[in-house]
Amino acid sequence: MSPLIIKGARVIDPAAQRDAKGDVFIKDGKFVASLSAADKKRAKKIDAAGLVACPGLVDIHVHFREPGQTHKETIATGSHCAAAGGFTTVVCMPNTSPVADNAGTIQFINDAIRRDAVVKVLPTGCITVGMKGQALAPIGSLKRMGVVAITDDGDCVQSNELMRRACEYAKMFGLPLMDHCQDHSMTQGAVMNEGVMSTRLGLRGWPNAAEDLIVSRNVILSGYTGAHIHLQHISSKLSVEIIRRAKARGVRITAEATPHHIALTDEALAGYDTNFKMNPPLRTEADRQEIIAGLRDGTLDCIGTDHAPHTDYEKDKEFDYAPNGILGLETALAVVLGVLVREQKFKLPQVVDLMTRKPAALLGLPAGTLAPGAAADLCLFDPAEKWRYDAKAGFSKSRNSPWHGQTLTGRVKTTLVDGRVVFDGAKIKA
Amino acid sequence: MPWNRRHLLTLEDLSLAEIDQIHATAAAFKKILGRSVKKVPALRGKTIVNLFLEPSTRTRISFEMAAKRLSADVISFDAASSSTTKGETLRDTAQNIQALNADLIVLRHSASGSPLYLSRVLDIPVVNAGDGAHEHPTQGLLDTFTMREHLGSLRGRKVVILGDILFSRVARSNIHALVKLGAAVTLVGPSTLVPDWFTALGAKVSHDLKSALADAEVVMLLRIQHERQSSSHFPSLGEYTGMFGLNQTRAGWLNPKAIIMHPGPINRGVEIDSDLADGPRSVILEQVTNGIAVRMAVLYLCSGGQPEAVTTNAT
Numbered sequence: 067m068s069p070l071i072i073k074g075a076r077v078i079d080p081a082a083q084r085d086a087k088g089d090v091f092i093k094d095g096k097f098v099a100s101l102s103a104a105d106k107k108r109a110k111k112i113d114a115a116g117l118v119a120c121p122g123l124v125d126i127h128v129h130f131r132e133p134g135q136t137h138k139e140t141i142a143t144g145s146h147c148a149a150a151g152g153f154t155t156v157v158c159m160p161n162t163s164p165v166a167d168n169a170g171t172i173q174f175i176n177d178a179i180r181r182d183a184v185v186k187v188l189p190t191g192c193i194t195v196g197m198k199g200q201a202l203a204p205i206g207s208l209k210r211m212g213v214v215a216i217t218d219d220g221d222c223v224q225s226n227e228l229m230r231r232a233c234e235y236a237k238m239f240g241l242p243l244m245d246h247c248q249d250h251s252m253t254q255g256a257v258m259n260e261g262v263m264s265t266r267l268g269l270r271g272w273p274n275a276a277e278d279l280i281v282s283r284n285v286i287l288s289g290y291t292g293a294h295i296h297l298q299h300i301s302s303k304l305s306v307e308i309i310r311r312a313k314a315r316g317v318r319i320t321a322e323a324t325p326h327h328i329a330l331t332d333e334a335l336a337g338y339d340t341n342f343k344m345n346p347p348l349r350t351e352a353d354r355q356e357i358i359a360g361l362r363d364g365t366l367d368c369i370g371t372d373h374a375p376h377t378d379y380e381k382d383k384e385f386d387y388a389p390n391g392i393l394g395l396e397t398a399l400a401v402v403l404g405v406l407v408r409e410q411k412f413k414l415p416q417v418v419d420l421m422t423r424k425p426a427a428l429l430g431l432p433a434g435t436l437a438p439g440a441a442a443d444l445c446l447f448d449p450a451e452k453w454r455y456d457a458k459a460g461f462s463k464s465r466n467s468p469w470h471g472q473t474l475t476g477r478v479k480t481t482l483v484d485g486r487v488v489f490d491g492a493k494i495k496a
Numbered sequence: 497m498p499w500n501r502r503h504l505l506t507l508e509d510l511s512l513a514e515i516d517q518i519h520a521t522a523a524a525f526k527k528i529l530g531r532s533v534k535k536v537p538a539l540r541g542k543t544i545v546n547l548f549l550e551p552s553t554r555t556r557i558s559f560e561m562a563a564k565r566l567s568a569d570v571i572s573f574d575a576a577s578s579s580t581t582k583g584e585t586l587r588d589t590a591q592n593i594q595a596l597n598a599d600l601i602v603l604r605h606s607a608s609g610s611p612l613y614l615s616r617v618l619d620i621p622v623v624n625a626g627d628g629a630h631e632h633p634t635q636g637l638l639d640t641f642t643m644r645e646h647l648g649s650l651r652g653r654k655v656v657i658l659g660d661i662l663f664s665r666v667a668r669s670n671i672h673a674l675v676k677l678g679a680a681v682t683l684v685g686p687s688t689l690v691p692d693w694f695t696a697l698g699a700k701v702s703h704d705l706k707s708a709l710a711d712a713e714v715v716m717l718l719r720i721q722h723e724r725q726s727s728s729h730f731p732s733l734g735e736y737t738g739m740f741g742l743n744q745t746r747a748g749w750l751n752p753k754a755i756i757m758h759p760g761p762i763n764r765g766v767e768i769d770s771d772l773a774d775g776p777r778s779v780i781l782e783q784v785t786n787g788i789a790v791r792m793a794v795l796y797l798c799s800g801g802q803p804e805a806v807t808t809n810a811t
Binding site: 078254262264266267268271337338379382383384385386387392419 | 508585586587605606607608609610612613627628629631662665668690693694696697727753
């Protein structure tokens with residue numbers, strides 16, 4: 067592979083506090099500080115004038131549905147979505163069919179990743195057997211197979227005692243626990259945020275208190291056991307406040323926000339469009355603003371998309387019966403730029419940080435940096451380009467996006483993994 | 497003003513003028529109900545399908561009766577006999593019905609928003625006969641029609657809706673219609689079943705029965721479902737009756753001319769004393785009768801009829 071020069075980009079590398087116009091050099095699949103004159107001469111060049119070059123984006127919360135639900139997505143198609151969205155490292159959730167609660171299933175996933183993925187896909191394993199919240203999964207074996215965290219995903223562990231033991235046990239392996247914070251006893255049959263909108267629409271409400279309680283529980287258990295708990299897709303104002311206070315005390319918790327929870331509120335449900343149905347649900351403007359404030363002050367560590375593909379025929383149902391979740395990978399960068407940079411006036415390097423260095427750092431992944439010697443995973447995007455997102459023309463097997471048909475600003479032009487172009491702005495280069 | 501709405505999905509969407517048009521059309525049709533030949537040819541040759549995916553007796557019979565009095569052919573089927581129990585989707589079921597050349601679908605469904613969903617999927621009109629806890633527009637229309645018959649204009653009139661508001665589609669449709677008609681609506685019941693969020697709909701919320709009933713001209717009772725007990729919304733039916741049941745003493749707090757309403761089915765002795773339900777102030781059975789006229793008006797207008805073109809000549 068010939069050396070590569072990304073020429074004339076605005077280079078943003080939060081790890082090095084770099085934000086300047088310049089070139090990026092790549093040789094043998096790794097970033098290098100410079101190239102020899104001979105290498106420069108034979109190097110391939112990508113003209114990146116007007117574009118931003120940053121570390122490949124990192125998403126620690128995706129659902130690739132393999133094994134078992136490959137009609138929705140596969141590791142291949144999911145990784146294509148990632149590449150098209152500028153993501154070079156993604157962490158996939160274990161709520162597959164069967165669930166990833168044993169070494170054999172992780173082996174299957176690892177094989178599929180090696181065979182099919184165009185970006186770096188890292189597996190997680192379950193906290194409990196069958197994700198049933200009753201007995202610990204073989205967490206040590208899962209760790210040996212390379213899981214980067216354990217989580218029961220949408221089936222939040224309800225037993226405080228079991229969660230406590232999971233924390234203590236996982237800590238032995240240095241494995242973080244990721245938790246979808248939801249008290250099930252308070253959310254029976256719930257399909258949207260509880261409040262004025264659920265009252266108007268006659269839909270069963272999911273009170274933010276059900277999230278706040280488990281966030282508090284996790285803060286307490288993390289403090290008690292010393293385990294690292296990562297709180298997934300925070301949706302509630304009070305949860306942000308609880309996390310802020312806990313972090314000030316030095317508790318080992320981290321937390322993420324999704325693009326949809328910072329862009330949308332439950333007002334979007336007025337037409338019962340199931341492409342706005344996800345769990346946790348969209349909440350109010352006050353919640354949205356506090357999540358953004360949490361990203362601004364570091365209370366929330368990163369963006370995670372919760373990319374959750376479901377087919378048309380699964381989503382095309384009465385609101386109560388449609389599954390939760392929306393696509394995220396291909397629209398994440400544009401949506402986040404729209405909210406955080408254009409609406410909320412975040413500096414671009416801070417946003418890049420939230421989507422690269424910080425998510426990588428919280429799981430200890432060797433990603434999210436342009437440092438010499440690091441794998442040449444890179445995202446090249448035009449922050450100003452307007453484009454119309456057509457979910458039907460996207461790379462997912464599913465189309466369940468609330469942004470379908472909308473004009474978004476900010477477009478990924480090239481994605482590199484290990485110095486190789488995997489997305490060229492139009493096509494996946496498998 | 498011509499009627500130009502094909503679907504009736506919610507009362508939240510309707511303008512005051514549209515509610516007036518439906519009520520005026522219903523008043524014209526009501527005249528037929530007292531005749532020996534209770535039928536007009538307005539919808540002759542049309543087929544109306546009642547798609548009832550949640551159990552219902554009175555609403556289904558009322559819609560059937562209304563359609564028959566307009567000379568439409570009616571086919572009703574309910575969840576038990578439909579292919580939905582075999583896993584067919586609502587879209588497929590409804591598209592099959594449309595392909596069978598139905599002219600209008602009346603939908604009852606336990607999922608809120610499903611009539612709106614169906615109206616986007618189908619080319620034929622959809623009339624909502626109750627969707628989850630969302631709306632029951634024809635009930636709201638017949639209730640306000642009945643109130644107007646007794647009180648005339650509802651502007652400034654004090655209307656109390658008492659009971660399980662949270663889970664009630666009847667309450668929501670009535671709130672929307674009454675607010676548009678200018679009534680002062682107070683919702684009363686246990687705080688677990690009457691959350692403050694309802695104030696966003698333009699109603700007052702109260703948990704004090706006496707002050708709420710004082711001088712009210714209409715009290716509408718809603719059925720209390722015993723299932724709410726197991727979901728810890730209130731301790732027991734007995735406690736509910738003790739706190740919020742309408743009895744003779746409490747009815748005495750009402751305006752002397754007040755009417756007592758209930759969309760049915762009634763739990764005698766729970767939300768209302770039996771003798772009040774049958775008493776002179778009760779208009780519960782008038783509501784049922786008016787339901788036919790209102791549903792005739794809705795089926796007629798959504799089928800393309802115009803309010804001023806109503807002819808009540810018998811077939």
